[in-house]
Amino acid sequence: MVIPGLQDKEVKMFYPPEELQMDAHVPDFNSYLAMYKKSIEEPEEFWKEAVQEFYWKASPTGQMLQYNFDVSKGQVYIKFMEGAKTNMCYNVLDRNVFDHNLGEKVAYYWEGNSPDHHMTITYSQLLKQVCKCANALKQLGVKKGDRVAIYLPMIPELVFTMLACARIGAVHSIVFAGFSSDSLAERIVDAQCSVLVTADGVYRGEKLINLKQISDEALKHCHEKGSLTVQKCLVVKHYAFRTTDACSKLQTPWNVKCDVWWDEVVDTASEHCEPEWMDAEDPLFILYTSGSTGKPKGVLHTIAGYLLYTFLTFKYVFDYHHNDVYWCTADIGWITGHSYITYGPLANGATSVLFEGIPVYPHVGRLWEIIEKYRVSKFYTAPTAIRLLMKYGREPLQKYDLSSLRVLGTVGEPINPEAWFWYYNVVGQGRCPVVDTFWQTETGGHVLTPLPAATPLKPGSATLPFFGVQPSILNEHGEELEGEAEGYLVFRKPWPGIMRGIYGNQERFQNTYFKKFPGFYVTGDGCRRDKDGYYWITGRIDDMLNVSGHLLSTAEVEAALSEHSAVAEAAVVSCPHAVKGECIYCFITLKDSREFNHTLMEELKRKVREKIGPIATPDFIQNAPSLPKTRSGKIMRRVLRQIARNEKDLGDLSTLADPKVVEVLFSQRCQAAA
Numbered sequence: 001m002v003i004p005g006l007q008d009k010e011v012k013m014f015y016p017p018e019e020l021q022m023d024a025h026v027p028d029f030n031s032y033l034a035m036y037k038k039s040i041e042e043p044e045e046f047w048k049e050a051v052q053e054f055y056w057k058a059s060p061t062g063q064m065l066q067y068n069f070d071v072s073k074g075q076v077y078i079k080f081m082e083g084a085k086t087n088m089c090y091n092v093l094d095r096n097v098f099d100h101n102l103g104e105k106v107a108y109y110w111e112g113n114s115p116d117h118h119m120t121i122t123y124s125q126l127l128k129q130v131c132k133c134a135n136a137l138k139q140l141g142v143k144k145g146d147r148v149a150i151y152l153p154m155i156p157e158l159v160f161t162m163l164a165c166a167r168i169g170a171v172h173s174i175v176f177a178g179f180s181s182d183s184l185a186e187r188i189v190d191a192q193c194s195v196l197v198t199a200d201g202v203y204r205g206e207k208l209i210n211l212k213q214i215s216d217e218a219l220k221h222c223h224e225k226g227s228l229t230v231q232k233c234l235v236v237k238h239y240a241f242r243t244t245d246a247c248s249k250l251q252t253p254w255n256v257k258c259d260v261w262w263d264e265v266v267d268t269a270s271e272h273c274e275p276e277w278m279d280a281e282d283p284l285f286i287l288y289t290s291g292s293t294g295k296p297k298g299v300l301h302t303i304a305g306y307l308l309y310t311f312l313t314f315k316y317v318f319d320y321h322h323n324d325v326y327w328c329t330a331d332i333g334w335i336t337g338h339s340y341i342t343y344g345p346l347a348n349g350a351t352s353v354l355f356e357g358i359p360v361y362p363h364v365g366r367l368w369e370i371i372e373k374y375r376v377s378k379f380y381t382a383p384t385a386i387r388l389l390m391k392y393g394r395e396p397l398q399k400y401d402l403s404s405l406r407v408l409g410t411v412g413e414p415i416n417p418e419a420w421f422w423y424y425n426v427v428g429q430g431r432c433p434v435v436d437t438f439w440q441t442e443t444g445g446h447v448l449t450p451l452p453a454a455t456p457l458k459p460g461s462a463t464l465p466f467f468g469v470q471p472s473i474l475n476e477h478g479e480e481l482e483g484e485a486e487g488y489l490v491f492r493k494p495w496p497g498i499m500r501g502i503y504g505n506q507e508r509f510q511n512t513y514f515k516k517f518p519g520f521y522v523t524g525d526g527c528r529r530d531k532d533g534y535y536w537i538t539g540r541i542d543d544m545l546n547v548s549g550h551l552l553s554t555a556e557v558e559a560a561l562s563e564h565s566a567v568a569e570a571a572v573v574s575c576p577h578a579v580k581g582e583c584i585y586c587f588i589t590l591k592d593s594r595e596f597n598h599t600l601m602e603e604l605k606r607k608v609r610e611k612i613g614p615i616a617t618p619d620f621i622q623n624a625p626s627l628p629k630t631r632s633g634k635i636m637r638r639v640l641r642q643i644a645r646n647e648k649d650l651g652d653l654s655t656l657a658d659p660k661v662v663e664v665l666f667s668q669r670c671q672a673a674a
């Protein structure tokens, strides 16, 4: 273990405010070090103590955490509390209502897209709604182990449905409601879902989205792929019940054989539902994340480890206390929402804001208005949102009282110093630590992160490992580097919340994360460790793009572009972007007879939006009469990246088959890019 000496004189440190330290769970740096040491040196004890918090119908039969990370020694596996029995939903709801007397406590303040729409949901109301939904799902034929696809906006029914699945032992597969019908179909087919839960429609800002129509298109695609497993489609009347449009602007297509209205089956169902007692290692959910081959990976998380890990990270990283009002602005369609809007906060009995809207609607002060309205004390958002709001200056914030804030969190991508200081000084008024949390869909929860009352901060660094996490930095040859170093960020041991596999594809799981360096989980990120042992994420080292904190693979964007009849070949690279962090720069080689013009560019953008979703819309498309390739025909992405970024010093081009290509591409680059 590296014990940081905090020797670094070059970077200014930011120390925890005393006010926060007074009643913090981890009140100083030495306490962090002591707890961390225990978690590594006596993991069995450490985890045994931590799981006392929860209800176990049966105890584990062996060691708390068992694993193999070394492909050369056989199959990779991770097991936490094997043999134990429990229920996720019981632990996050019934236990809070009945054992902790939190029935009347607010679980969620739901704040709609329009400030006129809001509601409050207590823990006992949440439990009732979840039970009703669970009974309705059973009535629709859902059984333990079945997969349920959820394509919903940020409305209470999204939380009801995921917890209802957890209650009856079904596996939820949530698809972000900004994804296209193709993406939804691909995910439904991969997980062989038997029910799809969606809504009629939703406003995002001023834009009305017909979710039911997209869902129907997705089911049609499933049918065309010869894999229509969905038997029932459960539809929430969100547009119909919760918008104030004078006359309906929405046509909701309806298929009597398959479609069922939520209010007809859920509202009428019984509010009592026995939880299904599950094995600790039974699957809880599947969540798809981009894979470098282009096909998304169904990351699989299981019950006990994920419950414990989201509970612990939420408690310690936000230094959660019972009077807090917590708000994470992510969408539940991403892992951040799964872990830190639903499971982590509920496991702690916390009160959260659940926000349906966007930061700039109906005005650019919306987030600050909501913080004031609910007196939010812990706030968690992404660097891309901070950069977006920075553009409007201090004025929109000054209208609101942000004095309730105590801790600020960030996630999704490295945070640049300018955004960090704005967050710290302007939003947090210099009194709130910024917890820069590094993690992944695969890690289930935070793995590198400061603790707000314990860890001195360095702007831009995710600082140090969470309890039980052992990071390491490897060089290209797989050798572990000590002390100050830069290389591949890997982990040598599992923690309870790490993924258990890729749904239906053990081989891809091993190949993606464990093959490159046997014995380690490989994150795909580059990382530097400074002389204090602090970790600094330097960005992805594979063919992935991080657009507004969301990972996309270059391959999936290329595949979408290549579907256009005019395209002979497409190559996609990332390029720095002031708000999004990275943006999408495409090089397109057209088929002989085709002409590159504005119409074609628009068609290509549309193609990508249709295949993946609006988040993947290309920012720049450049005509590339030919692409820089090696003699063996491999596209040299490094060179394309440098062209996109206008970096003239290209280094070694000796492996290039035709060096002239580069000059041509440089002369035609999209000037507006970096």
Ligand code: WT7
Binding pocket: 289, 335, 336, 410, 411, 412, 413, 414, 415, 436, 437, 438, 439, 440, 441, 442, 462, 523, 524, 525, 537, 539, 540, 546, 549, 550, 551
């Ligand atoms: C990738 C994971 C974890 C929820 C959101 C994204 C990047 C994430 C940080 C951070 C630097 C970060 C990494 C990582 N990333 N958080 N604090 N500092 N980079 O989940 O879509 O699975 O993406 O996001 O590159 O590998 P994801």
